[in-house]
Amino acid sequence: MRVLVIGSGGREHALVWKLRQSPRVSRVYAAPGNGGMAEGAECLPFSATAVDELVRFAEDEGIDLTVVGPEAPLMAGLVDRFEERGLKVFGPRRKAALIEGSKRFAKELMARHGIPTARFRAFNDAEEAKRYVRAQGAPVVVKADGLAAGKGVVVARTVEEAEEAIRQAMEERVFGAAGEEVVIEECLFGQEMSLMAFVDGETVRPMEPAQDHKPVFDGDRGPNTGGMGAYSPVPQIPREVVRRAVDKILKPTARALAEEGILYRGVLYAGLMITPEGPKVIEFNARFGDPEAQVILPRLESDLVEILLATAEGRLAEVEIRWREEAAVCVVMASEGYPGCYRTGLPVTGLPEPAADRIVFHAGTRREGDRIVTAGGRVLGVTALGSDIAEARNKAYDAVEAIRFEGAHFRRDIAARALKG
Structure with missing residues (x-):
C-alpha cells in the first residue's frame, strides 16, 4: 500500500x-x-x-x-x-469536523442530546459578551469559536481577564476569523483527561486514556499552548471513570451526530474534566490529539493501517484492537518565546539514535543539508516507553537532557501528577 x-x-x-x-x-x-x-x-x-x-x-x-x-x-x-x-x-467530512471547527456547534449539539459539559453562552457581539461576564462573575472560560491552533482558550480568573480575552478575540482579532464569535463557559474543576476513539459512524472503539499539559510552564502556569507533553495511561483516574466517559460521552456523541444526519468517520477526541459529578466535556477534536498521539500510538500493538482502513470503510466492528501494557511519556521541547514569538533556523544537536523504547517525534523542524534546524514553536516530542510511568518518564527526561538547541525550554513536571496518585 x-x-x-x-x-x-x-x-x-x-x-x-x-x-x-x-x-x-x-x-x-x-x-x-x-x-x-x-x-x-x-x-x-x-x-x-x-x-x-x-x-x-x-x-x-x-x-x-x-x-x-x-x-x-x-x-x-x-x-x-x-x-x-x-x-x-x-x-471526518467537513460537516462532521465542525465538532472541533466550531465550539458553538459542539456545545449546542451536547445541549440538545444531554451530553455532560459546562454551562455556556455564545456571543457574536463583544459588548454583549462583556456584559454577560460582568453579570456572571469569574472565573469563566473564554473560547474563540473557531480553530485557533490550541491557543484560543483563556481561563479567566477575574472579570478583567475575561474582558481582555473577549477584546483580543473579537475586537483585535488575534485569532483571525476564529474570534468572530466566542463561547463563554463556567469554569470546571478537577483533573483533565484526553480520551480518543475510532468511530465509523456506528461503532465506537476507545483508545487508551492520556493526559496532556497545556500551560507552557511548570505547575500549570503561563498561557495555554498546543500541548507541552503527555502521558498514558492515567493511573490516578479509575478505570470506572474511563468507562463512564465512554458510555456517557463518546458513544452518545457518535449517536447524536448520526441522529442529526452527520456521518462521522475518523478519530473523535474528547477533552474531559473529571469533576465531582463525573466526566464532563471541555472540548471535542476531530482528529488525533497532539501530543497525545505521541504516547497513544507507541502503545498500540495492532496494525494501525488495518484500523484506519476499517474505520474509513465502515467495518470497524470487525477489527480487534490490542494495546501494550507499557506506559508512555512525551516531553515537548519548545522554542524560546513559544507560544508567542520565537526564532527559527537554530541547529538541533544531540538527537539520540532510534530505539524500541525511545522515539523523538519531530514537530517544528526542517532539514538543511545534513543538519536538523528548528522551524516551529513546538520543536520535538521526546517519547519513551517503560514498565510504568516512572520508568518511562526517567527515560524521556534522560533523552531530553542530551538534546540541544538555543533557547530550548520544556516543562520538568510532565506526568508528575501520575506519580502522586
Missing part, C-alpha cells in the same frame, strides 16, 4: 512512524512533512490545505489511503473532495 499522511507536526510524525511498521505499507508520503518525517516518508511540497494539489497527487500516484492529521484540512473539506473522487481517506 501507498499511504499519504497530511500534516507537518509531531502527531503526523507519530503516524508516519506507526504506519511504517505495517507489513502492508510499501511507501509513505507526507505533505508537507518535516525534518524528522523525511527519514520514513517522502516529503511533498504541498501545504496541508492545498486540496487540489493533494487530490491530483493521490490520483496520479495511486495512493491507497490518505490519513489526515491536523484540523485545518478537515475544515477545508479535504475529506469531502477525496471521497468525491473515489479516493480512500481517513478523517
Whole structure:
C-alpha cells in the first residue's frame, strides 16, 4: 500500500512512524512533512490545505489511503473532495469536523442530546459578551469559536481577564476569523483527561486514556499552548471513570451526530474534566490529539493501517484492537518565546539514535543539508516507553537532557501528577 499522511507536526510524525511498521505499507508520503518525517516518508511540497494539489497527487500516484492529521484540512473539506473522487481517506467530512471547527456547534449539539459539559453562552457581539461576564462573575472560560491552533482558550480568573480575552478575540482579532464569535463557559474543576476513539459512524472503539499539559510552564502556569507533553495511561483516574466517559460521552456523541444526519468517520477526541459529578466535556477534536498521539500510538500493538482502513470503510466492528501494557511519556521541547514569538533556523544537536523504547517525534523542524534546524514553536516530542510511568518518564527526561538547541525550554513536571496518585 501507498499511504499519504497530511500534516507537518509531531502527531503526523507519530503516524508516519506507526504506519511504517505495517507489513502492508510499501511507501509513505507526507505533505508537507518535516525534518524528522523525511527519514520514513517522502516529503511533498504541498501545504496541508492545498486540496487540489493533494487530490491530483493521490490520483496520479495511486495512493491507497490518505490519513489526515491536523484540523485545518478537515475544515477545508479535504475529506469531502477525496471521497468525491473515489479516493480512500481517513478523517471526518467537513460537516462532521465542525465538532472541533466550531465550539458553538459542539456545545449546542451536547445541549440538545444531554451530553455532560459546562454551562455556556455564545456571543457574536463583544459588548454583549462583556456584559454577560460582568453579570456572571469569574472565573469563566473564554473560547474563540473557531480553530485557533490550541491557543484560543483563556481561563479567566477575574472579570478583567475575561474582558481582555473577549477584546483580543473579537475586537483585535488575534485569532483571525476564529474570534468572530466566542463561547463563554463556567469554569470546571478537577483533573483533565484526553480520551480518543475510532468511530465509523456506528461503532465506537476507545483508545487508551492520556493526559496532556497545556500551560507552557511548570505547575500549570503561563498561557495555554498546543500541548507541552503527555502521558498514558492515567493511573490516578479509575478505570470506572474511563468507562463512564465512554458510555456517557463518546458513544452518545457518535449517536447524536448520526441522529442529526452527520456521518462521522475518523478519530473523535474528547477533552474531559473529571469533576465531582463525573466526566464532563471541555472540548471535542476531530482528529488525533497532539501530543497525545505521541504516547497513544507507541502503545498500540495492532496494525494501525488495518484500523484506519476499517474505520474509513465502515467495518470497524470487525477489527480487534490490542494495546501494550507499557506506559508512555512525551516531553515537548519548545522554542524560546513559544507560544508567542520565537526564532527559527537554530541547529538541533544531540538527537539520540532510534530505539524500541525511545522515539523523538519531530514537530517544528526542517532539514538543511545534513543538519536538523528548528522551524516551529513546538520543536520535538521526546517519547519513551517503560514498565510504568516512572520508568518511562526517567527515560524521556534522560533523552531530553542530551538534546540541544538555543533557547530550548520544556516543562520538568510532565506526568508528575501520575506519580502522586
